[in-house]
Amino acid sequence: MTRRVTGVDAAAAVAAAVVVVVLLAASCCEARDFYVGGRDGWTINPAEPYNRWAERNRFQVNDRLVFRYNKEKDSVVVVSQSHYDGCNATDPLLRDAGGESTFVFDNSGPFFFISGDSGRCQAGERLIVVVLA
Ligand SMILES: *[C@@H]1O[C@H](CO)[C@@H](O)[C@H](O)[C@H]1NC(C)=O
Secondary structure (H helix, E strand, C coil): CCCCCCHHHHHHHHHHHHHHHHHHHHHHHCCCEEECCHHHCCCCCCCCCHHHHHHHCCEECCCEEEEECCCCCCCEEEECHHHHHCCCCCCCCEEECCCEEEEECCCCEEEEEEECCHHHHHCCCEEEEEEEC
Protein backbone atom coordinates (compact mmCIF):
# COMPACT_ATOMS: atom_id res chain seq x y z
CA MET A 1 0.00 0.00 0.00
CA THR A 2 1.22 3.45 -0.85
CA ARG A 3 1.07 5.89 1.93
CA ARG A 4 0.69 9.58 1.28
CA VAL A 5 2.90 11.76 3.35
CA THR A 6 0.90 14.71 4.52
CA GLY A 7 2.26 17.79 6.17
CA VAL A 8 1.32 16.46 9.59
CA ASP A 9 3.10 13.13 8.97
CA ALA A 10 6.23 14.90 7.82
CA ALA A 11 6.24 16.99 10.97
CA ALA A 12 5.77 13.86 13.09
CA ALA A 13 8.65 12.18 11.25
CA VAL A 14 10.91 15.15 11.96
CA ALA A 15 9.88 15.11 15.63
CA ALA A 16 10.64 11.38 15.85
CA ALA A 17 14.05 11.91 14.25
CA VAL A 18 14.84 14.67 16.74
CA VAL A 19 13.93 12.36 19.62
CA VAL A 20 16.22 9.64 18.26
CA VAL A 21 19.11 12.07 17.90
CA VAL A 22 18.63 13.35 21.46
CA LEU A 23 18.61 9.79 22.84
CA LEU A 24 21.78 8.90 20.94
CA ALA A 25 23.52 12.03 22.18
CA ALA A 26 22.54 11.27 25.78
CA SER A 27 23.73 7.66 25.69
CA CYS A 28 26.90 8.42 23.77
CA CYS A 29 28.37 11.00 26.14
CA GLU A 30 27.22 10.12 29.56
CA ALA A 31 30.18 9.50 31.83
CA ARG A 32 30.37 5.97 33.17
CA ASP A 33 31.72 4.47 36.39
CA PHE A 34 33.93 1.39 36.08
CA TYR A 35 34.51 -0.74 39.17
CA VAL A 36 38.00 -2.16 38.88
CA GLY A 37 38.00 -5.89 39.55
CA GLY A 38 34.23 -6.09 39.93
CA ARG A 39 33.35 -7.74 43.21
CA ASP A 40 37.00 -8.69 43.80
CA GLY A 41 38.03 -5.05 43.77
CA TRP A 42 41.69 -4.00 43.66
CA THR A 43 43.69 -7.01 44.77
CA ILE A 44 46.31 -9.54 43.82
CA ASN A 45 45.16 -12.47 41.70
CA PRO A 46 41.89 -10.97 40.42
CA ALA A 47 39.45 -13.39 38.75
CA GLU A 48 40.25 -11.72 35.41
CA PRO A 49 43.60 -10.01 34.87
CA TYR A 50 43.06 -6.25 35.01
CA ASN A 51 44.56 -5.58 31.61
CA ARG A 52 42.38 -8.20 29.91
CA TRP A 53 39.36 -6.54 31.52
CA ALA A 54 40.58 -3.14 30.35
CA GLU A 55 40.94 -4.37 26.78
CA ARG A 56 37.30 -5.50 26.76
CA ASN A 57 36.05 -2.04 27.68
CA ARG A 58 35.85 1.34 25.99
CA PHE A 59 36.98 4.16 28.23
CA GLN A 60 36.14 7.75 27.37
CA VAL A 61 36.98 11.16 28.75
CA ASN A 62 34.98 11.91 31.94
CA ASP A 63 34.50 8.21 32.73
CA ARG A 64 35.52 7.24 36.24
CA LEU A 65 37.50 4.33 37.63
CA VAL A 66 36.61 3.18 41.14
CA PHE A 67 39.11 1.11 43.13
CA ARG A 68 38.04 -0.68 46.31
CA TYR A 69 40.61 -2.29 48.61
CA ASN A 70 41.76 -2.76 52.17
CA LYS A 71 43.25 0.59 53.11
CA GLU A 72 45.26 -1.01 55.94
CA LYS A 73 47.61 -2.61 53.45
CA ASP A 74 46.96 -1.17 50.02
CA SER A 75 46.68 1.96 47.89
CA VAL A 76 46.33 3.10 44.28
CA VAL A 77 49.08 5.01 42.57
CA VAL A 78 49.06 6.64 39.12
CA VAL A 79 52.50 6.51 37.57
CA SER A 80 54.42 6.92 34.32
CA GLN A 81 54.87 3.99 31.99
CA SER A 82 58.43 3.33 33.15
CA HIS A 83 57.35 3.34 36.80
CA TYR A 84 54.49 1.00 35.85
CA ASP A 85 56.96 -1.38 34.20
CA GLY A 86 59.17 -1.34 37.31
CA CYS A 87 56.32 -1.39 39.89
CA ASN A 88 57.91 1.76 41.23
CA ALA A 89 55.53 3.86 43.36
CA THR A 90 58.15 6.48 44.18
CA ASP A 91 57.24 9.95 42.88
CA PRO A 92 53.69 9.08 41.75
CA LEU A 93 51.58 11.40 39.61
CA LEU A 94 48.66 10.72 41.97
CA ARG A 95 48.19 8.56 45.03
CA ASP A 96 45.22 7.60 47.17
CA ALA A 97 44.95 5.24 50.12
CA GLY A 98 41.44 5.86 51.41
CA GLY A 99 40.07 2.38 50.66
CA GLU A 100 37.82 3.65 47.88
CA SER A 101 39.59 5.73 45.25
CA THR A 102 37.91 7.32 42.26
CA PHE A 103 39.81 8.70 39.30
CA VAL A 104 38.19 10.77 36.53
CA PHE A 105 39.79 10.76 33.09
CA ASP A 106 40.33 14.39 32.14
CA ASN A 107 41.91 13.57 28.80
CA SER A 108 42.51 10.75 26.37
CA GLY A 109 45.58 8.54 26.23
CA PRO A 110 47.15 5.83 28.40
CA PHE A 111 46.90 5.83 32.19
CA PHE A 112 49.01 3.57 34.42
CA PHE A 113 47.77 2.38 37.82
CA ILE A 114 49.73 0.26 40.27
CA SER A 115 49.45 -0.81 43.88
CA GLY A 116 51.58 1.33 46.16
CA ASP A 117 53.04 -1.96 47.44
CA SER A 118 55.59 -3.18 44.92
CA GLY A 119 55.09 -6.84 45.91
CA ARG A 120 51.37 -6.56 45.23
CA CYS A 121 52.07 -4.79 41.94
CA GLN A 122 54.42 -7.62 40.93
CA ALA A 123 51.63 -10.08 41.80
CA GLY A 124 49.35 -8.55 39.16
CA GLU A 125 47.81 -5.58 40.93
CA ARG A 126 48.40 -3.12 38.12
CA LEU A 127 46.33 -1.77 35.27
CA ILE A 128 46.73 0.13 32.03
CA VAL A 129 43.70 2.00 30.70
CA VAL A 130 43.72 3.68 27.30
CA VAL A 131 41.12 6.44 27.11
CA LEU A 132 39.74 7.03 23.62
CA ALA A 133 39.99 10.41 21.98
C1 LIG B 1 61.99 4.57 41.26
O1 LIG B 1 61.82 5.85 40.70
C2 LIG B 1 62.67 6.84 41.29
C3 LIG B 1 62.37 8.16 40.61
O2 LIG B 1 61.04 8.46 40.63
C4 LIG B 1 64.11 6.48 41.10
O3 LIG B 1 64.91 7.43 41.77
C5 LIG B 1 64.38 5.10 41.68
O4 LIG B 1 65.69 4.73 41.36
C6 LIG B 1 63.41 4.10 41.08
N1 LIG B 1 63.61 2.80 41.72
C7 LIG B 1 63.92 1.71 41.03
C8 LIG B 1 64.06 0.46 41.82
O5 LIG B 1 64.06 1.72 39.82
